[in-house]
Amino acid sequence: xxxxxxxxxxxxxxxxxxxxxxxxxxxxxxxxxxxxxxxxxxxxxxxxxxxxxxxxxxxxxxxxxxxxxxxxxxxxxxxxxxxxxxxxxxxxxxxxxxxxxxxxxxxxxxxxxxxxxxxxxxxxxxxxxxxxxxxxxxxxxxxxxxxxxx
Amino acid sequence: xxxxxxxxxxxxxxxxxxxxxxxxxxxxxxxxxxxxxxxxxxxxxxxxxxxxxxxxxxxxxxxxxxxxxxxxxxxxxxxxxxxxxxxxxxxxxxxxxxxxxxxxxxxxxxxxxxxxxxxxxxxxxxxxxxxxxxxxxxxxxxxxxxxxxxxxxxxxxxxxxxxxxxxxxxxxxxxxxxxxxxxxxxxxxxxxxxxxxxxxxxxx
Numbered sequence: 134x135x136x137x138x139x140x141x142x143x144x145x146x147x148x149x150x151x152x153x154x155x156x157x158x159x160x161x162x163x164x165x166x167x168x169x170x171x172x173x174x175x176x177x178x179x180x181x182x183x184x185x186x187x188x189x190x191x192x193x194x195x196x197x198x199x200x201x202x203x204x205x206x207x208x209x210x211x212x213x214x215x216x217x218x219x220x221x222x223x224x225x226x227x228x229x230x231x232x233x234x235x236x237x238x239x240x241x242x243x244x245x246x247x248x249x250x251x252x253x254x255x256x257x258x259x260x261x262x263x264x265x266x267x268x269x270x271x272x273x274x275x276x277x278x279x280x281x282x283x
Numbered sequence: 284x285x286x287x288x289x290x291x292x293x294x295x296x297x298x299x300x301x302x303x304x305x306x307x308x309x310x311x312x313x314x315x316x317x318x319x320x321x322x323x324x325x326x327x328x329x330x331x332x333x334x335x336x337x338x339x340x341x342x343x344x345x346x347x348x349x350x351x352x353x354x355x356x357x358x359x360x361x362x363x364x365x366x367x368x369x370x371x372x373x374x375x376x377x378x379x380x381x382x383x384x385x386x387x388x389x390x391x392x393x394x395x396x397x398x399x400x401x402x403x404x405x406x407x408x409x410x411x412x413x414x415x416x417x418x419x420x421x422x423x424x425x426x427x428x429x430x431x432x433x434x435x436x437x438x439x440x441x442x443x444x445x446x447x448x449x450x451x452x453x454x455x456x457x458x459x460x461x462x463x464x465x466x467x468x469x470x471x472x473x474x475x476x477x478x479x480x481x482x483x484x485x486x487x
Contacts, residue, residue, distance in 0.1 A: 144471045146463055150449050179474055182424055182487055183443060188338045189347045195337065199358045201321070208359075248321055259444060 134158045139169050147176055310374040318365055325365075329358055333377060342440045343386040343433075345425055352475050353389065356390060357382040370474055372454045379445070379455040384435050392431035416486075427477035435470035438463055 134155075139162045145151050146159050163170050201210060306315070310331070316324035338355065341350035361378050368377055428436060434456070441447045441455055453463045481487045 141468065144468050145449070148449070148467070150464070155307065175475065176471060179471065179478065182420070182478070183439075183474070184430070186342060186424055186428070188341050191337050191350050195333055195351055195355060196326075199311065199333070199355045200322075201325060202359050203325070203362050204394060227360050248473065 134162050136162075136166060136280070138165070139163070140152055140172060143169075143173055143176055147180065297418055306373075308370070308373040308375075311370070311410055314365070314368065314370070314374050317362070318368075325352075325362055328374065332378055336378065339379065339445055340382055340386060341443060342428070344389060345429055349389070353382070357385055360385075373451075376447075376451055376454045379441065379447075380457060383441075383456055385426050387433040387437060394430065419486050420475070423478065423481035426483070427474055430477045431470055431473055435466050435473065438466040439470040441472075442467060 139159055142151055142155060142159060146156065151159060163173060303457065313324045313328050314376055317328060333354065337354045340357070341347060344350050344353065356364060357378065359383050364381070368374070368482055372380075428439075437456060441452045442449075442469050447455065449460050449467075450465045452458075453460045456463065458466070478487055
């Protein structure tokens with residue numbers, strides 16, 4: 134197994150989620166690769182750091198408040214004011230949509246073909262490149278290891 | 284990286300099936316009674332889950348007041364929607380899904396945090412050096428968590444603190460096992476980046 138694949142699988146390996154076959158491949162690789170071993174150590178250190186985040190005490194009133202809320206017969210009744218506001222918001226949205234359709238049909242000729250190249254308006258968040266990980270691993274080594282990726 | 288993950292994900296999916304067969308839901312009886320309107324049974328469910336649920340929500344939001352409020356909302360909502368719970372997952376997983384959706388909505392509505400603070404808060408009073416360092420470290424870690432996108436944060440918290448398997452996280456987040464694996468990979472790479480400045484300064 135190459136470094137690239139090992140680095141990608143290390144977080145799952147650390148979480149005990151790598152299957153047996155891959156686990157032994159990763160372990161064999163780690164035994165012979167100082168750069169990946171170093172990266173694995175960094176990953177463990179990071180996770181230990183996060184394990185130290187303290188959580189404040191739970192309020193003793195949370196339970197009482199939760200059960201009181203559940204037992205409250207008024208809870209599901211929506212106040213009239215909110216119903217009126219919701220109706221007004223719905224009407225406003227309908228007017229905006231109608232206006233949008235009208236403007237769209239008016240300008241339709243001008244924007245036709247604007248997306249001929251098929252490019253998307255949005256970008257999907259992708260995984261960071263493995264170079265990010267290598268860069269980090271190598272940048273933090275600081276031990277003279279050339280960190281060559283095999 | 285689909286090629287690198289195929290084996291891992293297939294295996295994890297297989298485990299999911301096995302896990303479901305082997306591990307009965309310890310809350311099943313209480314859930315059944317609660318569904319019939321037994322509030323005492325539901326009280327017991329609240330007692331069992333409120334603390335870990337609050338911890339999860341707090342780690343997601345970083346604010347104790349918001350965390351208390353959102354935990355309460357999640358628990359009340361679970362009561363309201365209990366009749367719709369079919370038992371396809373454990374009650375705990377289903378409850379965490381409700382909380383996860385609430386947390387992700389809350390986090391994504393906040394002004395996005397794109398950068399870590401350049402300087403961390405210094406000591407306001409003369410406190411022992413060790414305590415000051417501990418607080419600095421905690422602030423750096425908290426800031427690194429706050430910079431993670433909401434879904435990565437959620438997957439990481441469920442994995443680290445609630446000891447959920449990837450298959451259970453997938454259910455709690457409404458994702459596939461492969462998506463969870465990818466979220467966790469990205470979360471861990473991003474954490475490393477987010478901590479880099481603090482690490483250079485010797486804070487962590």
